[in-house]
Amino acid sequence: MTRAPSSFGSSSDDESLIAALRLASGxxxxxxxxxxxxxxxxxxxxxxxxxxxxxxxxAPSGIRSTGRAxxxxxxxxxxxxxxxxxxSGGLVDLAGRVCPPPGAGARAEVRTPCLTESRELSPTxxxxxxxxxxxxxxxxCHRPGHPPVATSWTRIRPE
Amino acid sequence: MVxxxxxxxxxxxxxxxxxVVVKHFGPLVWSVVRAHGLSAADASDxxxxxxxxxxxxxxxxxxxxxxxxxxxxxARREAALLLRRTRGEQLTAEPVEPADPVGAGHxxxxxxxxxxxxxGRRLWRAVESMDEPCRSLFRLMAAAPDxxxxxxxxxxxxxxxxxxxxxxxxxxRLRSLLVPQEAAS
Numbered sequence: 001m002t003r004a005p006s007s008f009g010s011s012s013d014d015e016s017l018i019a020a021l022r023l024a025s026g027x028x029x030x031x032x033x034x035x036x037x038x039x040x041x042x043x044x045x046x047x048x049x050x051x052x053x054x055x056x057x058x059a060p061s062g063i064r065s066t067g068r069a070x071x072x073x074x075x076x077x078x079x080x081x082x083x084x085x086x087x088s089g090g091l092v093d094l095a096g097r098v099c100p101p102p103g104a105g106a107r108a109e110v111r112t113p114c115l116t117e118s119r120e121l122s123p124t125x126x127x128x129x130x131x132x133x134x135x136x137x138x139x140x141c142h143r144p145g146h147p148p149v150a151t152s153w154t155r156i157r158p159e
Numbered sequence: 160m161v162x163x164x165x166x167x168x169x170x171x172x173x174x175x176x177x178x179v180v181v182k183h184f185g186p187l188v189w190s191v192v193r194a195h196g197l198s199a200a201d202a203s204d205x206x207x208x209x210x211x212x213x214x215x216x217x218x219x220x221x222x223x224x225x226x227x228x229x230x231x232x233x234a235r236r237e238a239a240l241l242l243r244r245t246r247g248e249q250l251t252a253e254p255v256e257p258a259d260p261v262g263a264g265h266x267x268x269x270x271x272x273x274x275x276x277x278x279g280r281r282l283w284r285a286v287e288s289m290d291e292p293c294r295s296l297f298r299l300m301a302a303a304p305d306x307x308x309x310x311x312x313x314x315x316x317x318x319x320x321x322x323x324x325x326x327x328x329x330x331x332r333l334r335s336l337l338v339p340q341e342a343a344s
Contacts, residue, residue, distance in 0.1 A: 014330050015235070018300065019194035020269035021286070023186055024279030025301035030189040034203050038185060041210040042169075042177040051215055113207065136208050138215075153211040155204070155237075157244070 037113065044111060046140065049148040052076035074139075074151040081139055081149070085156055092132040092156050094139070101125030102143040109140040132156075161223045170218060181210070184227060188234045191270055193304055195238040205241055209234045227271050285336045292317065293329035300326070 022028050052074035070085040079102075084095040094110060101124055108127040110117045113136055119127040121141075134157050140150040161183045168176035188209055192202045212233055213226070220229055272278040286297045292315055299306070299314055306314075312322040 014327065015194040016191070016231075016268050016270050017330055017333065019190040020272065020279075020282060021297055022194065022301050022304060023190035023270060023274075024282050027302050028190065028193055028304040030185045030206075031199065031203070034189065034206050035181060035185055037203070037207045038181040038188075038210040039174075039178055041207065041214050042174055044211065045172070045214045047172065113211070135204065136211055138211075150215070152215060153208055155208055155241075 040113065044113065044138075046148060046150050049140065049150045050076040052079065052081055052149050052151045054152065054154075055080070057082075072151075072154065076149050077146070079141060079149050081141060081151055083139065083151070087134070087156070090134065091130070092134055092137075093128070093130040094132060094137075095128045096126065096139060098125040098127075098141050102141065102146075105144040107142045109142065110137060111140060112137045161226065163223055166217070166221055166223050166226075170221070180213075180226070184230055187227060187270060187274060188230050191231050191234045192238045194270075195235075195242055197238055197241065199305070201241055201245065202238075205234060205237045208237050227274060228268065231268055231270060282337070285333060288336065289329070289332065292325060293332060296326060296329050297333070 053076065055073040055075045057071050057073045072083045072085060074081045074083075080099045082097045082099070086093045086095075096108060098106070098108065098121060102121060103123075106121040106125075108119050108121055110119070110129045110132065112133060114133065117129045117132070119129060121127055136153050136155050138151050138153050140148050142148050161180055165176050165179055169180060188206055189202065192205045192209075197205065209230060213220075213230065216229070217226075220226060269282070272282075286294060289297075296311075296315060299311055303311065303314075308322050309319050312319045315322070315325075317325065
């Protein structure tokens with residue numbers, strides 16, 4: 001494996017040089033539980049799925065965001081997934097809509113590293129899941145006859 | 160060692176191969192995130208997300224040579240996002256990401272270089288050749304990753320307000336020590 005000769009060059013930022021010093025010193029080993037969650041991440045792989053990437057959401061005109069409800073939009077394969085994220089009591093509520101509505105037999109699966117909740121989509125493509133733990137989540141849309149579409153992993157922390 | 164066979168095995172669903180990837184790059188990801196001054200809990204959160212994103216993105220990366228820079232870029236971006244949030248900046252939507260952080264010219268990244276033991280030793284040899292307070296500052300910074308600025312400054316016998324500027328000067332000095340050797344190579 002060859003390395004570029006300018007590895008420690010002036011273009012490197014402070015954090016990266018600090019990370020390099022720490023990594024080379026071996027004084028800050030990865031905690032076991034961090035390694036365990038990294039290993040467990042593999043259990044959430046979804047072979048053949050299309051990843052829906054974040055899209056810009058037009059800001060609602062004339063309304064100043066209160067910071068509570070957040071609208072996230074993801075898109076892939078001609079499908080848009082809109083998610084309203086709200087939190088109460090330290091838990092996260094998701095209300096989602098898949099556009100265009102995929103029709104009968106479609107499901108939305110809300111996945112977190114520790115649990116998965118499955119919902120049948122309404123005829124208008126809507127679903128809701130309440131009381132999720134804060135942290136990383138991904139929504140997978142399953143449609144009969146199509147590969148699944150999964151929103152890229154996103155972190156939600158309660159306000 | 161993570162090579163093409165490892166990646167193919169991961170893509171075929173082999174958990175053992177994935178564990179090899181985690182073992183090889185885990186310390187790199189952890190160091191990058193921790194260097195942003197995140198607490199252990201926040202760092203764990205960012206690291207978890209970085210691996211989840213690798214699971215999702217690996218089919219598009221495949222090249223073992225690109226995984227380290229991809230991990231660095233992703234971990235750094237997530238750490239910076241979380242830092243901005245903990246500093247109280249209101250973020251309404253987090254997942255704005257570049258289309259593909261891979262191959263964006265990260266050959267100049269020191270943390271990638273020290274994945275090889277030789278480069279790690281060279282880095283610390285340079286530190287050991289430095290005058291005070293830089294030598295002690297770096298030793299302490301590495302040995303006490305959870306120490307706050309106040310504590311570090313106290314141990315170094317300097318006012319808290321001097322720690323940041325001193326660290327910056329020392330980092331600049333360290334970089335200048337490392338560059339001439341490279342110019343000759």
